[in-house]
Amino acid sequence: MxxxxxxxxxxxxxxxxxxxxxxxxxxxxxxxxxxxGNIGATxxxxxGNKGIAALTLLLDAGKAAGAGYIALYLFGAPMQFLAAAAxxxxxxYPVWLRFKGGKGVAxxxxxxxxxxxxxxxxxxxxxxxxxxxxxxxxxAALCAAAFAxxxxxxxxxxxxxxMVAFMAVLIFWRHRENITRLKAGTESRIGQKD
Numbered sequence: 001m002x003x004x005x006x007x008x009x010x011x012x013x014x015x016x017x018x019x020x021x022x023x024x025x026x027x028x029x030x031x032x033x034x035x036x037g038n039i040g041a042t043x044x045x046x047x048g049n050k051g052i053a054a055l056t057l058l059l060d061a062g063k064a065a066g067a068g069y070i071a072l073y074l075f076g077a078p079m080q081f082l083a084a085a086a087x088x089x090x091x092x093y094p095v096w097l098r099f100k101g102g103k104g105v106a107x108x109x110x111x112x113x114x115x116x117x118x119x120x121x122x123x124x125x126x127x128x129x130x131x132x133x134x135x136x137x138x139x140a141a142l143c144a145a146a147f148a149x150x151x152x153x154x155x156x157x158x159x160x161x162x163m164v165a166f167m168a169v170l171i172f173w174r175h176r177e178n179i180t181r182l183k184a185g186t187e188s189r190i191g192q193k194d
Contacts, residue, residue, distance in 0.1 A: 014090025061110030
């Protein structure tokens, strides 16, 4: 029963579409109708509102962190890892938006940096390295996810490794179209106008 409650808690928290809500409240367009159509911070940035994009990034990261800490407080360890993983799934497949959400990168980093900060720092460093050298946000996210799995094997306990592996696989799945574009050389670079 506790497992079901933790999954539900994480999923519902993760499914809050902060990017969509904040953009609409600020008078912006429906971000599902511009750019990639995703609800995350990267697509919010395409509206030109950097403040709302930054706030979306923080709140999307906070969904996994918040779900993890609430689960830890209410149910004890290792439920925080299950809740954070469920939050990422909720962000990617929110029930309120017919299961069409974001790609989960901010939520992924929120989980890592709050619950497994050494792994989170390694993944963040990898993201920065790849992003600055290639200027592909998607490639940076994929490399960060892959390195997070390796780092967690050496630095974390098995429930945490399971969380990281699940989240990394979900990140790869959500980026499958980006992978196709990267292979074809048609992926947009950071700062490139659509």
